[in-house]
Amino acid sequence: MTTHLYFEIQAESPDRARHFYGELFGWAFTRVEGLPVAYWRIDTGGMQGGLLQRPAATPPDECGTNAFTCSFEVDDIHASAERIASLGGQVALPIFAIPGTCWQGYFIDPEGNTFGLFQVDEQAGD
Template sequence: MINTVAWFEIATDDPQGAEKFYGELFGWSFATDEGSAKNGMDYRLVGYPGGDGPKGGLYATGGGSPNHAVFSVVVADTGAACERVESLGGQVVFKLLENPNGPDFAYVRDTSGNLFGLFTPPHLRGTRE
């Protein structure tokens, strides 16, 4: 699964409205992500009817960042992937490495300015691509 799209995120300043919209549109359910809550974030995991686990999340921004929807790619090493992004002319917008309560992750921009995410699940930390 390395280097594949494995997650999506919807960030909004109206999480209840987004839950209602996507819940009614697709039948999605939402549950608090306890690891994110420990970091002081309101992040909710998206569940699907008949799905085997969350493949996305809803981030309640509280107005602290722009609303967006973004895909994320699982990588073996988020820090190294961020370095590659920059070496290829992209930009690292935010990164959290050695996250004790969840995956290492980063938001980056490609050379056209498109935002996307990178993440390394805790069980993959230390592996090589």
């Protein structure tokens, strides 16, 4: 695994979130088409990120952490997914292509925490 990280923010209202983070940090957002959820790349001027339409209900108040999801770069996302399963983890969202960028997948660790993995591949989705 390399040291590259990618953060994502889930939002009930992506318009509201884009306005908030754009005004707060000056981040720019670019819509990405062809994904299984509404998605925008975030240009922070540094670390890479994304914003997506929350795919499930917002956790209730006082339920625990409602946070960003971090994704880790791996050399072989399919081998990593198999390893996750063998260690007691689960698939949260099956591996999919982000066209021209990478393969992405989301998983749940044995403690119930969601995290992402990505494998850089400029041919993804072709």
